[in-house]
Amino acid sequence: MSTYANPWRPLFELPALLLWTGIAAVSWATAELWDLHAASFRWLGVGSLVMALTWLPGTVRGISRRDWLRGRPQQFIDPQVFAARVPSWPGLLWMGRGFDWEARHAQEALDLIRLGPERFVPRDPGRLGATWIHGLGGADAEITVPLAHTEGHVLIVGTTGCGKTRLFDLLVTQAVLRGDAVVILDPKGDRGLRAAAERACALAGTPQRFVSFHPAFPAESVRLDPLRHFQRATELASRVAALIPSETGNDPFKAFGQMALSHAVHGLLAVEERPTLVTLRRYLEGGADSLVERVLQRYFDTHLPHWQEHAGPYINKARDANRRARGLLAFYRERVRGEHPSTVIDGLGGLLEHEAVHFGKMVASLMPVIVMLTSGHLEGLLSPDETDPNDPRRAASIGEIIARREVLYVGLDSLSDPIVGSAIGSMLTADLAAVAGSIYNHEAHPRPTDIFIDEAAETVSDPLIQLLNKGRGAGLRLTIATQTFADFAARMGSEEKARQVLGNLNGLIAMRVIDAKTQEYIAESLPAVRLCTVVKSQGSTTASDRPLLYTGNAGERLDEAEAPLFPAALLGELPNFEYLARWPGGRVSKGRLPILGEPLPPPAER
Template identity: 30%
Template sequence: MEALLRPPVELWSCFTAIAAGLLALLAPWALMMPPGIAAASSLAFWGFGLWRGHQAWRVLRYQRHMKRLPEYRIAADRVPVSQHKLFLGKGFRWTQQHTQRLRDTLKPEVQRYVQPGALYHWARQKEVAWESIPGLTLLARLLRSRSRWNLLAPLPPVGGKPALHAVEPHEQPVWMDLGERVGHTLVLGTTRVGKTRLAELLITQDIHRGDVVIVFDPKGDADLLRRIYAEAKRADRLDDFYLFHLGFPELSARYNAIGNFSRITEVATRIANQLPNEGNSAAFKEFAWRFVNIIARALVALKRRPDYQQIRRYINDIEPLFVEYAGYCAAIAGIDAWASLVEERAADIKERNLPNALRGRSMEAIACMRLLQERVIYDPVLDGLISAFKYDKTYFDKIVSSVGPLMEKLTTGTIAALISPDYQDEQDARPIFEWMDVVRRKGIVYVGLDALTDTTVASAVGNSMFADLVSVAGHIYKHGVASEQAGHARGGDLDASGHGPGQSSMSTLPTISLHADEFNELIGDEFVPLLNKAGGAGFQVTAYTQTWSDVEARIGSKAKAGQVAGNFNTMLMLRVKELDTADMLTEQLPRVEVFSLMSVSGVDDSSDPGSGVDFKSRNEDRISVSEVPMLTAADMVTLPKGQAFALLEGGQLWKIRIPLPDSRGDAAIPSDFEAMADAMRRSYITNDHWYRVTDHWWHAVSETTSDSSEQVDSP
């Protein structure tokens, strides 16, 4: 049993001992001591007084922190960075003792040690009442000041219950082993409680550690962007920093969301996954997938990289692609003068003799179809194009109508040039980045999706990026990153060192730190394999969201949401407002025993008139033991801003305080967004071309046109 919420009675013995020591030193005759013994006694008294004073100071500090914790800031250039540990802040390991102390703060008789006093509440009332009264305005301003000289200063605007952290007066730096990050980390917390500031702390360490850093920020937090830019500059990695932001297309780098893949079918999957799949929509989604897959296979066979612009064009009108691919197939078959043959046959076609489904179609396309059928030229892609071409135009538009609005959103305005870049446009100096190149260069990528402006586009681009990353993870796992063609050139044979594909480069796997803020806006079917399969490729995901219900609503299935949650081995929970979310942490904790002290007094009258005892009285202190949860959901709701509970390394519970970033006087942080934009525009001026067509890649691509399940190297 502890008694820290009580008057500091140690002060009496402290002052008494110090006074006795002074008396012994200055007037030894008063204590009838010779000078030598008096000096020794004085030292003994003072030693005892200091010991009791230390005990009193422990009680006073404990009680002071119950009302107001000291501010915790760290300058950006002072954030500790380790190659083996991840710094999370200051805190302590939560045990039964802290649960006991927390329950002690709920007793009515100790509230004056936990809650601010009457004078504090009077100051808060007067600072508002006197705010507009002439002559008292200055006094109200002084009461409102947070200066250390103001004894009635208002509490920091962090809310919550400081006692949750004050139950342990001795903090220590909290570190997490980097080996645990491969098991992925989940950060939960409601709005404006410090999730993004925690992200800044973790990202800062990842950048200085030399990791590949990828940050997804759906809402586009300007402070987070500035911090990433500043840390990249401080770590001398600004040349490898890429900004992709849908809200600032003139500043953003460019990215082809469907141009990189391991299998050609990924193109259709990334687009079709953005379509609704409930009820009747599921059938239309399958039709959309089929026709997008046909178009993508044809584009790849024609040595053209798929993008949203081309998919949209040929979904609306597939005839030009069919005619172009027919010429390609004729050239492979060795048919001479194909253009003349098509022109002659087109001149002989009469529209009145055509079936209803082909009326209104291009005569050139009909001629190509008939000539190919007569020559018995078979090609899987060509067969699919002919099948799509033979549909009635009105019917075809109906069955692919679900994909039309999505493609319109993705190819409208300045965003189209970002996610469907023109690789041959030498006038556009904005770089085009690809994930494999980012991994090789150990780059830093900030992805701002501007979800507040258009949620659909943000979700589609984000999910396509995740799908691309899963494909890259598979490639890295099999073949490493030293050479993109290492595993393909030999067709899976052993390399010179006797290792199979990918084995020789496993020891050099990069560390890819992926931070997904507001990941409930991004999560889809692509995110699950990134969690449960990409760890072997060096991916370590840190996901941030407000409530777990957001994730369940996004996925649409509680079972799938549970599958996602099961892939996060580490959990950090800031203040949450949903009890079900709080239960995700509290239900994993054991129950502990706490002790309660109860005073009992009573009187018994004597019933024996001949006895000399008239009554009996007794006074007792009884200690009772009860079993309670180590933490409750209510504790999660009352966490102050910037504080969190963390389940680390196999369920160890830590209470931590996240340091506030201290950017005062930090020259690395640009004063405004425009200053950063100007610097990035200068760094984006480049004369090199990102897009290089290699014979090996096109050879691999051409092989896929004969079999839709054939694996294709990532462009």
């Protein structure tokens, strides 16, 4: 049985200290009144003082422990000062100040909950959360974590307004100051997070590293092509088709749309034209006849010199692009395919000859997605024309940004248009996965790239799961944030699929969490400990034939039972900017985050 002492018992040391101190004071003060016994009184005073000193350490400990429960004011750090300190943490991630949460803290929390924290810390209606939780650790120390522990990716969980943006501020600033490439996906388009990334680049002395993409501010945005990177042409078709809403995995409309996209992509690559959302829309919406004609002409130039002399009978009477394409297709089938077959042309031929009305019905679920991503300002933002001299905005790619160690902030503007925001986020995540695959295949020692995704449930997809599974080999470190476990379950369609996503995240940072299931998920991921409980009993008995005779008993025993290292319900009482973190290897930390910047003046002075 382990040793047990309740630190929240009545502070018996204080009365003893006061009593012995009083005796010492009275003895010294009255010693001169007793000429015969003055020395004895002084010795009594000395002895009493010694006894008082023996009670002093316990009294100080008890008072200080109770004082820590009241909490401490929010800390602020000047960004310049913080930037100067980052080089002193080589290979480490700084996570504020706090302590490692151990079994003794769980025991003290349990004992305090039984007694009622209000006995020591009266509730303050103007203060959010239970300050006594962090007070269990006493004096804070700096919390640092080896960067190697973040290579297994990190999940941040916290409800609205608990301080996730300020945590991202600290993490992003450190990543930028380390010289890492940084990509931030922010569905809300938080101005504070964007400003934090831009400020971090300025602190690093490289403001030109900051790159921003935001559909609501097209004039200030860089142009990004989400179809720029791929290993195989079919990836692009899958990337776009994944945006088609479908309730089942074998939706024939989705399958047909993906097939049509695949044929169009192969055709564009055959004529050495880069596929973009705009070109795909053009050939799916307006017909593939011009593309088929160009592909056939390029193919004939390669495999059949002077083909024009032989193809005349097939195209001489053609009066439009469609008839010309059909004539060249017939020429290919009759005169060329026997010796030089092409699966690309065969696929495009099927696309060309498909009955137009039926084709329109089959791609009816695909076209709205493509139209949304190619309308208005999005046409130039997501399908950049690098040869357009009238567009001064930079045309970049995620691969180029990572190679140049830049900092990309992507605001998806999901509040204004959640469907388009989610689609852009999913496509950029897929493009990022393709970049990671290229880095993994061609770079033996890739440099680290930090990916931060806020409200990750809005952009979660199979490419994101692939990044979590295999991104480490490409030097990618993902930090994703969400509010509840249910967000992933709703997005993925099942709790099992959501656990597949969360199972790839080795680190966990939990801020204030209100959802009960999320609290349980976090508590279950922590190691279990044995906690003590004092069980008191008392009773009395009387004999039926002698009612005046009775016996009584009283006793107490110490029981041990298994319990979570951190009570799940306490996750809902964490104050703003406080967190509980579980790191790879079993370490659990309880920390407080400072705010980078100066405190705001009182409302009356603003």
